[in-house]
Amino acid sequence: MAETRIITISREFGSGGHTIGQMVAEQLGIPCYDKELVKQIATETGFDENYIEEAGEHAPGKSWLAYALGAQNSTSSTKGLSMNDFLWTIQYRVLTELAEKEPCVIIGRCADYILKERDDCFDVFVHASIPERARRIVERFGETDQSPEKRLADKDKKRKVFYKHYTGREWGMAQNYHMCLDSGKLGIDECVRMIVEASGMKKK
Amino acid sequence: MAETRIITISREFGSGGHTIGQMVAEQLGIPCYDKELVKQIATETGFDENYIEEAGEHAPGKSWLAYALGAQNSTSSTKGLSMNDFLWTIQYRVLTELAEKEPCVIIGRCADYILKERDDCFDVFVHASIPERARRIVERFGETDQSPEKRLADKDKKRKVFYKHYTGREWGMAQNYHMCLDSGKLGIDECVRMIVEASGMKKK
Numbered sequence: 001m002a003e004t005r006i007i008t009i010s011r012e013f014g015s016g017g018h019t020i021g022q023m024v025a026e027q028l029g030i031p032c033y034d035k036e037l038v039k040q041i042a043t044e045t046g047f048d049e050n051y052i053e054e055a056g057e058h059a060p061g062k063s064w065l066a067y068a069l070g071a072q073n074s075t076s077s078t079k080g081l082s083m084n085d086f087l088w089t090i091q092y093r094v095l096t097e098l099a100e101k102e103p104c105v106i107i108g109r110c111a112d113y114i115l116k117e118r119d120d121c122f123d124v125f126v127h128a129s130i131p132e133r134a135r136r137i138v139e140r141f142g143e144t145d146q147s148p149e150k151r152l153a154d155k156d157k158k159r160k161v162f163y164k165h166y167t168g169r170e171w172g173m174a175q176n177y178h179m180c181l182d183s184g185k186l187g188i189d190e191c192v193r194m195i196v197e198a199s200g201m202k203k204k
Numbered sequence: 205m206a207e208t209r210i211i212t213i214s215r216e217f218g219s220g221g222h223t224i225g226q227m228v229a230e231q232l233g234i235p236c237y238d239k240e241l242v243k244q245i246a247t248e249t250g251f252d253e254n255y256i257e258e259a260g261e262h263a264p265g266k267s268w269l270a271y272a273l274g275a276q277n278s279t280s281s282t283k284g285l286s287m288n289d290f291l292w293t294i295q296y297r298v299l300t301e302l303a304e305k306e307p308c309v310i311i312g313r314c315a316d317y318i319l320k321e322r323d324d325c326f327d328v329f330v331h332a333s334i335p336e337r338a339r340r341i342v343e344r345f346g347e348t349d350q351s352p353e354k355r356l357a358d359k360d361k362k363r364k365v366f367y368k369h370y371t372g373r374e375w376g377m378a379q380n381y382h383m384c385l386d387s388g389k390l391g392i393d394e395c396v397r398m399i400v401e402a403s404g405m406k407k408k
Contacts, residue, residue: 012379122389125378172378175216175331180384185326186402194398198390 004199005103005120008111013155014133016183017126018107023192025105029204034107038094088166112176113167122199125180126191132184208403209307209324212315217359218337220387221330222311227396229309233408237302238311246294292370316380317371326403329384336388
């Protein structure tokens with residue numbers, strides 16, 4: 001079996017998966033890519049000009065990227081290419097190139113699916129119970145008009161629908177990952193330790 | 205959080221989850237209960253005579269238990285109680301009593317669901333890719349008229365339908381377990397090590 005070069009972390013909102021991914025990357029001394037970094041890389045590389053122009057037509061007064069990345073829930077289409085499809089195309093190509101470039105941790109972005117043909121990925125899913133996640137999002141992001149449970153339900157639904165649409169898979173199925181961990185039961189530090197160890201990658 | 209006393213191992217057919225469960229129990233020096241042992245306990249304790257008599261009426265010439273346990277796919281019902289319902293009822297009560305009695309490993313039997321109200325359970329799901337499982341069942345159980353892939357598909361479907369019917373949950377969803385492991389990627393020994401460690405239980 002090929003040595004692990006890339007760790008993908010998929011996670012439920014509020015599970016601490018993002019923090020876990022960052023800590024794993026820190027311990028291994030490799031970069032950690034999440035939504036912001038993928039966006040930045042797409043901007044810096046002036047990614048895919050044809051797509052940029054095409055999408056630009058339909059987002060006057062906004063940068064193509066801000067529009068594309070901010071429109072995850074749009075169902076409108078532009079010449080058959082919805083904003084979500086546009087985002088997906090960018091994401092797909094940025095992640096594919098990142099994976100070629102260097103060992104890294106990738107958080108979210110359906111990386112488990114996009115890189116599924118590679119045998120050097122270690123795919124992790126982090127989840128936790130509703131009460132545990134509710135506690136965590138209030139602690140990290142504060143209260144809002146909506147109950148934390150409602151905020152979780154909304155996010156869960158969006159991720160589930162998005163993932164199903166683009167991958168054809170069910171969000172959260174154990175079979176899509178090499179390891180799934182309940183961060184509420186195990187604790188953040190223990191999850192980090194187990195992922196680092198199971199990946200077989202060397203600590204820095 | 206309560207200390208772990210019980211480890212439940214749910215597993216895909218051919219994933220090695222049964223072997224893993226036995227090895228975990230061995231390392232912890234605690235009993236391991238699977239289908240055969242649950243059946244034996246039900247027999248020894250002369251479990252639930254009313255149910256036995258009722259089911260017995262519909263299974264002439266066969267012991268009530270052999271009939272009930274061998275009829276997982278039956279959809280026939282007896283006075284509103286199908287053979288599957290009968291099995292479920294026995295299983296539910298045997299497992300509930302076992303969990304009270306002593307620390308143990310329980311393999312299969314929807315124990316993750318049946319014992320879900322307890323906070324001293326550590327619930328594990330073991331899975332592996334189709335090629336890995338196909339290799340394993342041929343190695344362990346030999347060839348049959350059916351392709352190993354077909355045998356896997358049949359078993360997967362049965363477990364999925366049974367689990368859904370009695371628990372209302374989707375089989376294989378990460379959220380139902382504290383830890384899910386791909387035994388093909390990680391290897392049997394590594395899975396055992398990780399489960400023992402994550403459970404926090406003391407080795408014998």
